Amino acid sequence: AQSVAQPEDQVNVAEGNPLTVKCTYSVSGNPYLFWYVQYPNRGLQFLLKYITGDNLVKGSYGFEAEFNKSQTSFHLKKPSALVSDSALYFCAVRAPVSSYKLIFGSGTRLLVRP
């Protein structure tokens, strides 16, 4: 079965420090991987995706993610966190065999303190 795990319900980090939000996946074949962010009472906003090629993907607002095939992980990172980064982050995977749907993790709440 295809699945996505976000092992941390919440990540706390001080402003200016680096942040990491973890994601692991289980899918048959080569996955397509996505990160989205959700602010209160808003829909999902696309941050970045991995399709193929370079394992380090750069996205919006200074975020990047590293694809690790051997560890089946796709962790989201940012070198220097901002208070405005505080939000709910979702990792999602799409399998080649069922490419019509995104499978989402349960989400990780990021709290950046001043």
Add this chain to the structure above:
Amino acid sequence: DAGVTQSPTHLIKTRGQHVTLRCSPISGHKSVSWYQQVLGQGPQFIFQYYEKEERGRGNFPDRFSARQFPNYSSELNVNALLLGDSALYLCASSPSVGGEETQYFGPGTRLLVL
């Protein structure tokens, strides 16, 4: 350019009633997908439509149905509402249905069933 739009933004219904949610995709996008996000969880895939044809269906009962119109807008219908249908309903659009395509989400319709 306008993003994905959804209407209404909020809706309150009682058990047993029927509801219709509407979505307009980004201009030029031919695929629309629907997701249900229950509070505290990640979005769950309901349907994907492309060129007015259903391309995929998630694990939802037959009370849920959808359609796509010639202008690529879409409706999600839910019959015989249950308390458990209370959720944020998200619509997403993409240019086509390839696995690498990014889905762009609307702000959602928040449905409360009493």
